[in-house]
Amino acid sequence: MSKSPRNQWRSSMPDADYTHICPRCLLRDRAKEDIAQLHKYLDKIKESDRVDKDTYEARLLLCTSCDKLHDATCDACGCYVEYRAYVAASHCPKKKW
Numbered sequence: 001m002s003k004s005p006r007n008q009w010r011s012s013m014p015d016a017d018y019t020h021i022c023p024r025c026l027l028r029d030r031a032k033e034d035i036a037q038l039h040k041y042l043d044k045i046k047e048s049d050r051v052d053k054d055t056y057e058a059r060l061l062l063c064t065s066c067d068k069l070h071d072a073t074c075d076a077c078g079c080y081v082e083y084r085a086y087v088a089a090s091h092c093p094k095k096k097w
């Protein structure tokens, strides 16, 4: 992972070591394998196409309180919300962000 300022905040993501699956949880709340897979996907997004940390967290806060979130996936669009929220040009299919 790059050490640019836009990536440094991601190193503060928790390293969860449990494997329970909660319909309301995000990938980053899950097992290390899921977190690694999430980082792998996020790293493929060009830096210029990413949101800043505050925007990312604000988007995810809305997703985690949304009834469309299920198993880290948005039922309205089928995307992993952590991936969708990370892309600056993305939007919520329900216009929540």
Ligand code: SF4
Residues within 6 Å of the ligand: 062, 063, 064, 066, 067, 068, 069, 073, 074, 075, 076, 077, 081, 091, 092, 093, 094, 095, 096, 097
């Ligand atoms: S992207 Fe929108 S509709 Fe989907 S879970 Fe997040 S807030 Fe809900």
